[in-house]
Amino acid sequence: MVKNIGKQLVNGAHDWVFKAVHNRCLIYNVCWEDPRIDRQILNLDAASQVVVLTSAGCNTLDYLLDSPAAIHAVDVNPRQNALLHLKLALIERGDFADLFRMFGQGAHPNFRSLYAALRTRLPDYARAFWDQKIAYFDGDSHKRSFYYYGTSGAIAWILSRYLLSADRHLRTRLFDLLDAQTLDEQRAIYATIEPALWGCFTSWLVRQPMTMAMLGVPRPQIYLISTQYPGGLVGYVSAKLRHVLTEVLIHDNYFWRVYLTGAYTADCSPNYLKPENFARLRANAGRVHTHNATVSRFLQQNPGAYSHFVLLDHQDWLAWHQPDALREEWELILTNSRPGSRILLRSASPALNFLPEWVQSAVRFFPEHTAALHPLDRVGTYGSMHLAEVR
Ligand SMILES: C[S@@+](CC[C@H](N)C(=O)[O-])C[C@H]1O[C@@H](n2cnc3c(N)ncnc32)[C@H](O)[C@@H]1O
Known part of the structure; x- marks a missing residue:
């Protein structure tokens, strides 16, 4: 009994800390999923209408290299979209060397004057965030990156x-x-x-x-x-x-x-930091649309027939605590997709055992394809990866 109360207190404290951290902080400064694997699964083309969870925005920029019609970067934490907007502002400004110093090396000798030139390109919430936090790019700070x-x-x-x-x-x-x-x-x-x-x-x-x-x-x-x-x-x-x-x-x-x-190198960096990709990124930057919302809220407010959903591992988050939100999200995904729409998910678990029956019968999985790619993933911390195609 005392042990159970103790456990509940510890769990409650962890949930409280998790919520407090997520309501106040930038969490991800790097997307922690491998877009080299994703792009082999997604097969994006000029007709693709993609919905992706933003995280640090690196993978949104990677997918942009396939020139899809639009990418909707959705995140419930506006600080994550503020980060994507800073990257987009640098890309749109057109100086690759500045982009690489900021996001390749993680620091820029003139970060304050560069930011002053960029800030009018940012939406209000992103400007308010970076006005407070731009010193993250101060190479003379104790963390240097x-x-x-x-x-x-x-x-x-x-x-x-x-x-x-x-x-x-x-x-x-x-x-x-x-x-x-x-x-x-x-x-x-x-x-x-x-x-x-x-x-x-x-x-x-x-x-x-x-x-x-x-x-x-x-x-x-x-x-x-x-x-x-x-x-x-x-x-x-x-x-x-x-x-x-x-x-x-x-x-x-x-x-x-x-x-x-604390830094990438020219040879070991995401595709959005490669000089040969810069012109295409710049030409396509206007195809990214950010939304500070849950996936469900985004779909309620922006109904459509999306071709791709990249859900990262966030359904692990919903499965345990918010089964109603998981059900609602799947209803909205299926309503706002078309036959052949692709849904990519990762999970900490080796199997996706939390999907309701009715979802499993509305989509087709490709376990041979994903199981062969999963071990090649450079992040390597997930238990499994899944591709679902809407029937
Ligand atoms: C699920 S987390 C996982 C991190 C991830 N594996 C990565 O690539 O970095 C990615 C992002 O999803 C956001 N997120 C979590 N649940 C969400 C939801 N229901 N709707 C929209 N965004 C969500 C978080 O704020 C976070 O920035």
Whole structure:
């Protein structure tokens, strides 16, 4: 009885912290899903009308390279769309070097004057956010990079400082790992550092509900992992990390590089930061429309026949806490799609066991296709990926 009350208090506190963090902060400074995999599944073309959850906006810009008719970037947290707007303003302004300094290196020597030139291009809410936070791009600050701000950036900062300063050998080997060119090299290096990576501090940090709240992992997802994975949360994260660092080539894995070093490089960066893509991005920037709303609210207010929905892993969030909201979202997706519309989801769980029967019969899944692509994902922290096509 006392144990149960204690557990309820801990759970309640985690939910409260999660909500407080999400109502006040920028959470994601990098999209944590691999668009190289997505674009093989989505097959975007000039007729595509895409709905995607914004997160940090990186993948919206990646999809823009396929020149779809429109991309609706939807996020319930307006700070995430403020981030996408800052990227779009830089792209529309037309100076690639400025874009790369800000979002490739995470800092700009003249960030204040550059921002002064950009701010009139931003909607009011984005301007209000960046008026307060533009010093995230101050290379002289103690963190030296935008990629260590926002709540997921703050966790990356703590972990990367710990790993890079704990032991010189570990530091050298981590940089060797980032520079490795073959899987054999990666495996040999990883075998020498794995025990040090999972020292007491890292294991403790990963188990903290506050860490997970700051990384944007809500309790339903933690529950899914801890109940479905034999080693619990630490076992899950360490197995996923081992896979992505030893079975997927790292030389263009910009996801892990940016959190370890605070910056991308010219060769290891998202497509929206490649000079050869800049002209196309600039020409297509007007096709992005942002919406500060839930997916359901967006669809109620903007009915249509959308061709693609990229839902990231947010249905894990709904499945446990808000089954009515999950049902409503699927009703609206199916009403606002057309036969052949594609829906892409990821989950912490190895299977999508939360979908209602009526959804499963309204769509067709392609498990062979997604199961073959999932292990190649450079993020590597999800349990599964799913493509549903509307019948
Ligand atoms: C689901 S989270 C997960 C992060 C993700 N895996 C990524 O790529 O970074 C991505 C974004 O979805 C937003 N979000 C969560 N539930 C939402 C909903 N029902 N409608 C709209 N946005 C939502 C969050 O604010 C967050 O910025």
